[in-house]
Amino acid sequence: MADDKVKTPRLDELEKGPWPSFVKEIKKAQAISKTCTDLLGQLELSYTEKKGHWKHGGIVGVMGYGGGVIGRYSDVPEKFPEVAHFHTMRVNQPSGWFYTSNALRTLCDIWDRHGSGLTNMHGSTGDIIFLGTKTDELEPCFKELTEAGFDLGGSGSCMRTPSACVGMARCEWACYDTMKMCYTCTMEWQDELHRPPFPYKFKIKCAGCPNDCVASIARADLSIIGTWKDDIQQDDAAVAEYAKTVDIQKDVCDRCPTKCMSWDGKKLTINNRECVRCMHCINVMPKALAPGKERGATLLIGAKAPIVQGALLSSVLVPFVPAEELEETVKELVRRCWDFWDEYGKNRERIGELIQRVGMANFLDAIGLDPVPEMITAPRDNPYIFFKAEE
Amino acid sequence: MAAEPVKRITDIGPPHYEKFLHPVIQKNYGKWKYHESLGPGVLVHVSETGDKIYTVRAGSPRLLSTATIRLFADLAEKYCGGYLRFTSRNNVEFLLDNPANIEPLKKDLQAAGFPVGGTNNAISNIVHTQGWVHCHSSATDASGIVKCVMDALIDRFTNENLPAKLRIALACCLNMCGAVHCSDIAILGVHRRPPKIQHDILPKVCEVPTLIASCPTGAIRPATVDGKQSVEVVEEQCMYCANCYTVCPAMPLNDPENDGLSIWVGGKVSNARTTPKFSKLAIPFIPNNPPRWPEVVEAVVNIVDVYAKNARKYERMGEWIDRIGWPRFFELTGIPFTRYHIDDFKNAGLTYSRSTHIRF
Numbered sequence: 148m149a150d151d152k153v154k155t156p157r158l159d160e161l162e163k164g165p166w167p168s169f170v171k172e173i174k175k176a177q178a179i180s181k182t183c184t185d186l187l188g189q190l191e192l193s194y195t196e197k198k199g200h201w202k203h204g205g206i207v208g209v210m211g212y213g214g215g216v217i218g219r220y221s222d223v224p225e226k227f228p229e230v231a232h233f234h235t236m237r238v239n240q241p242s243g244w245f246y247t248s249n250a251l252r253t254l255c256d257i258w259d260r261h262g263s264g265l266t267n268m269h270g271s272t273g274d275i276i277f278l279g280t281k282t283d284e285l286e287p288c289f290k291e292l293t294e295a296g297f298d299l300g301g302s303g304s305c306m307r308t309p310s311a312c313v314g315m316a317r318c319e320w321a322c323y324d325t326m327k328m329c330y331t332c333t334m335e336w337q338d339e340l341h342r343p344p345f346p347y348k349f350k351i352k353c354a355g356c357p358n359d360c361v362a363s364i365a366r367a368d369l370s371i372i373g374t375w376k377d378d379i380q381q382d383d384a385a386v387a388e389y390a391k392t393v394d395i396q397k398d399v400c401d402r403c404p405t406k407c408m409s410w411d412g413k414k415l416t417i418n419n420r421e422c423v424r425c426m427h428c429i430n431v432m433p434k435a436l437a438p439g440k441e442r443g444a445t446l447l448i449g450a451k452a453p454i455v456q457g458a459l460l461s462s463v464l465v466p467f468v469p470a471e472e473l474e475e476t477v478k479e480l481v482r483r484c485w486d487f488w489d490e491y492g493k494n495r496e497r498i499g500e501l502i503q504r505v506g507m508a509n510f511l512d513a514i515g516l517d518p519v520p521e522m523i524t525a526p527r528d529n530p531y532i533f534f535k536a537e538e
Numbered sequence: 539m540a541a542e543p544v545k546r547i548t549d550i551g552p553p554h555y556e557k558f559l560h561p562v563i564q565k566n567y568g569k570w571k572y573h574e575s576l577g578p579g580v581l582v583h584v585s586e587t588g589d590k591i592y593t594v595r596a597g598s599p600r601l602l603s604t605a606t607i608r609l610f611a612d613l614a615e616k617y618c619g620g621y622l623r624f625t626s627r628n629n630v631e632f633l634l635d636n637p638a639n640i641e642p643l644k645k646d647l648q649a650a651g652f653p654v655g656g657t658n659n660a661i662s663n664i665v666h667t668q669g670w671v672h673c674h675s676s677a678t679d680a681s682g683i684v685k686c687v688m689d690a691l692i693d694r695f696t697n698e699n700l701p702a703k704l705r706i707a708l709a710c711c712l713n714m715c716g717a718v719h720c721s722d723i724a725i726l727g728v729h730r731r732p733p734k735i736q737h738d739i740l741p742k743v744c745e746v747p748t749l750i751a752s753c754p755t756g757a758i759r760p761a762t763v764d765g766k767q768s769v770e771v772v773e774e775q776c777m778y779c780a781n782c783y784t785v786c787p788a789m790p791l792n793d794p795e796n797d798g799l800s801i802w803v804g805g806k807v808s809n810a811r812t813t814p815k816f817s818k819l820a821i822p823f824i825p826n827n828p829p830r831w832p833e834v835v836e837a838v839v840n841i842v843d844v845y846a847k848n849a850r851k852y853e854r855m856g857e858w859i860d861r862i863g864w865p866r867f868f869e870l871t872g873i874p875f876t877r878y879h880i881d882d883f884k885n886a887g888l889t890y891s892r893s894t895h896i897r898f
Binding site: 157158160161163164165166167168169170171172173175176178179186190193194196197198199200201202203204210211212219233235239240241242243244245246247248249250251252254255258259264265266267268269270271272273278279290293294296297298310312313315316317318319321324326330333334337338341357358359360361362363364365366372398402403404423424425426427430431433434437452453454455456457458460493494495 | 546547548549550551552553554555557558559563567568570571572573574583591593597598599600601602603604605606607608610611612614615620621622623624625626628630633651652653665667668669670671672673674675676679681682685686688689692709712713714715716717718719720748751752754779780781783784785787792793794795797805807808809810811812814816826828829830851852883884885
């Protein structure tokens with residue numbers, strides 16, 4: 148069936164139009180691997196029948212690892228034998244998704260030798276995705292990857308590949324070194340990354356400021372979001388310069404969520420005690436305002452997508468950890484969270500769902516953290532309190 | 539003499555990022571002072587030392603052949619010493635120390651079919667999942683819909699003319715491998731019929747207790763079918779989440795006539811101004827209509843256009859809707875409000891309107 152001239156009238160429609168076309172990419176990769184011809188054939192069938200043709204995954208992987216490879220099999224292998232197995236390899240990305248052209252070429256060379264020549268740059272969790280290879284190619288591909296200094300990322304009930312925003316590499320708002328933090332977590336927990344030990348997945352995402360460019364508050368079981376404790380740094384001359392092009396009253400002061408700023412036409416005054424560090428004013432006037440100097444991060448726990456018990460956003464666990472204490476605090480706290488989750492979490496129960504089930508107060512007791520009012524938007528409004536007998 | 543066994547390398551983690559950083563970035567790591575926009579897709583970051591690094595951002599289809607990655611590598615070598623990165627929304631960014639290279643690089647990118655933009659008050663690239671290209675549980679395709687929506691919205695990518703930034707995401711089922719649940723506009727594949735139980739293979743491929751425990755509404759019960767251990771589904775309790783299918787391949791939900799897409803609006807992850815929020819249901823169902831999904835494209839473009847026309851400067855989609863109220867959102871967009879818009883899962887009452895604050 149692997150005939151270059153497979154007819155794909157429906158997919159051809161997706162080569163039209165100004166946005167870059169994934170169909171063109173698959174066709175380009177036909178020159179690299181004949182699997183791509185059968186992939187096009189199967190995809191055209193899906194477009195005709197309006198349904199997917201991949202089977203449920205199976206257990207495949209590289210020796211000694213319990214994750215990093217997603218088994219994928221066609222449910223029409225007799226029609227498309229080249230994609231009878233078409234497994235994904237997740238390759239752990241460098242922090243911040245920085246590359247040199249040489250590093251990219253090395254990855255391309257390895258993948259051209261062992262796979263389909265198709266990738267995702269990148270998958271949703273952050274890994275480099277090598278899209279489609281046969282079972283026999285997994286181990287040789289892994290060998291070449293590790294020899295080139297790359298390793299697999301996570302899949303299944305493991306610590307998933309941590310990810311980080313661009314941070315201090317190219318952003319003035321990074322309140323801690325996100326790329327270093329991401330690298331440190333990844334290296335600290337290689338075993339938990341490669342050999343799934345948990346009830347379900349655990350994601351860590353490092354965002355340098357409350358703009359949260361890696362969506363950690365929506366997607367990470369542990370969200371590490373940079374913030375600061377002291378006053379916003381303010382350059383009055385630069386504010387005056389912005390006043391020529393920005394309506395500071397309307398676009399800055401009136402948009403402040405706590406109305407902690409005032410503008411008299413010459414001077415911007417900020418009541419920093421009232422500031423919630425939302426970033427709006429800094430986003431509007433990056434040359435004039437900057438996060439304070441006493442920097443660190445807020446740690447939040449429990450975000451996830453809907454499966455199983457509904458979507459959750461992360462909620463505050465530690466309001467502020469100074470940047471210099473962040474690594475040690477995260478390592479200690481994560482271990483305590485995992486211990487509790489390991490013990491009490493049900494199969495496929497994310498840590499956020501476990502906290503919902505047992506209650507945040509019990510969770511705090513278990514990990515040895517004191518409750519603080521920054522953890523809540525309001526105290527409870529119901530009187531159904533589980534008082535402890537000893538109190 | 540037996541050859542020395544070759545030591546197998548494992549658990550080395552990713553390469554250290556430092557060796558991939560542009561020299562200007564290495565020198566100014568943590569010293570950046572401010573940044574400015576130099577037009578759609580182009581940024582300059584200025585260091586305390588006075589050094590500058592220029593960024594040119596281009597959209598990609600995320601699904602890239604190694605041939606295209608090599609093209610990016612060539613361009614990076616031609617214009618910026620080989621230094622580049624990718625963003626959390628699947629754009630590619632070239633990092634330049636010489637501003638004279640910006641325009642030639644932009645021209646080369648555009649000539650190769652990769653639009654430059656996606657910065658500030660533009661629509662950035664659509665975060666998305668695998669769809670029919672590579673997923674077993676998808677209720678729809680991903681890359682194809684993204685392609686069609688971005689074809690229609692490309693001018694919103696290459697211009698920064700929206701009230702605020704606008705983030706679109708697509709997930710092809712409720713597992714949501716993309717962070718669609720907190721997006722300005724989320725396109726989400728949905729099933730609408732309960733699983734079709736394959737009783738013949740179920741005992742061989744599934745653990746029944748795990749399967750029963752997987753259902754969030756307790757709709758799955760043990761049953762004996764033709765003398766074999768299996769399960770039954772209380773169909774009125776099923777909300778088609780497909781968690782049972784994830785733990786048991788004998789519970790497929792795929793159904794070409796009933797699978798399709800839903801559209802959600804008003805979510806955000808940034809803390810700027812208002813707190814992060816979930817996207818809320820706008821359109822409960824649109825049938826799959828490949829290859830160009832005209833109904834989805836039309837629905838998304840309509841929401842974007844209505845938002846662009848009505849929102850105030852700096853208002854994200856959700857902030858605009860909070861100000862005008864949901865009745866006006868449905869009125870302005872012409873989207874019908876239905877019984878499906880009213881929550882009936884856990885904590886549903888929190889979204890019932892518990893006041894007389896009503897706009898007439």
